[in-house]
Amino acid sequence: MFSRNSLLLAVLIVAFSTFAYGAGFIGVAGHYAPLDGYPTIVGTLNLNNSSMHETGLNKYAALKGFVGNAYNTGWSTGANVGITSGSAATSGVTGLAPATGQDYTAMSGNTVFFGRSFTATQSLVMYTWGGDANMDGYATTDDDDLWINGYYDQVANPTKNDYHWIQGDYNHDGYVTTDDSDLWIASYYTQVANPTVNYAPPAGVSAVPEPSVVVMLLAGVVSLLCIARKSRKG
Numbered sequence: 001m002f003s004r005n006s007l008l009l010a011v012l013i014v015a016f017s018t019f020a021y022g023a024g025f026i027g028v029a030g031h032y033a034p035l036d037g038y039p040t041i042v043g044t045l046n047l048n049n050s051s052m053h054e055t056g057l058n059k060y061a062a063l064k065g066f067v068g069n070a071y072n073t074g075w076s077t078g079a080n081v082g083i084t085s086g087s088a089a090t091s092g093v094t095g096l097a098p099a100t101g102q103d104y105t106a107m108s109g110n111t112v113f114f115g116r117s118f119t120a121t122q123s124l125v126m127y128t129w130g131g132d133a134n135m136d137g138y139a140t141t142d143d144d145d146l147w148i149n150g151y152y153d154q155v156a157n158p159t160k161n162d163y164h165w166i167q168g169d170y171n172h173d174g175y176v177t178t179d180d181s182d183l184w185i186a187s188y189y190t191q192v193a194n195p196t197v198n199y200a201p202p203a204g205v206s207a208v209p210e211p212s213v214v215v216m217l218l219a220g221v222v223s224l225l226c227i228a229r230k231s232r233k234g
């Protein structure tokens with residue numbers, strides 16, 4: 001006869017606590033662990049249709065990597081560890097644009113992001129049209145001009161693989177190719193058909209965090225169930 005003599009259930013939940021800054025925006029505290037030196041993260045942070053301001057300094061490379069990791073097959077299915085957007089995966093014409101504060105300002109002309117100030121070396125991730133290279137919330141030929149610049153630079157430097165969203169790498173593989181321009185074309189024609197749809201940060205969004213703390217992500221849930229069976233010798 002077999003009987004269950006032990007049951008061990010261990011659940012590890014790694015939650016990122018963030019403050020909600022209003023619709024369409026997520027502020028992630030600077031101590032966001034994976035960006036502070038941990039070699040990996042154990043889940044997928046799904047921003048859906050929100051944007052993010054990572055307040056740690058000089059974390060852009062890591063953050064870009066996390067976005068790229070969850071996007072490395074194009075519009076992510078969310079299956080990969082990293083930062084993704086379920087909304088982008090569903091729509092096929094939107095995406096997550098990572099940039100440093102400095103580059104965001106250079107591209108968009110904006111010095112605030114959803115009402116928040118940022119430093120040059122902090123990191124922003126903007127939910128916007130796929131192919132919105134200048135991160136102004138619209139898919140236009142201005143973006144295609146940036147892609148063209150990136151593309152010809154890529155042609156001249158075929159092994160270079162550290163391009164950024166603002167240079168036309170919309171699928172986050174590090175290269176600027178026609179795969180990226182195909183994403184821009186899809187978003188551009190959707191934009192043309194829906195001219196009022198844009199992802200520009202709304203003016204006048206309060207920078208004061210709402211009082212409630214929301215748990216954004218159960219980044220890892222590890223369950224260990226050990227059922228030991230023993231036989232009872234007669």
Ligand SMILES: [Ca+2]
Pocket residue numbers: 131132133134135136137138139140142143
């Ligand atoms: Ca644009």
Ligand SMILES: [Ca+2]
Pocket residue numbers: 168169170171172173174175176177179180
């Ligand atoms: Ca690319």
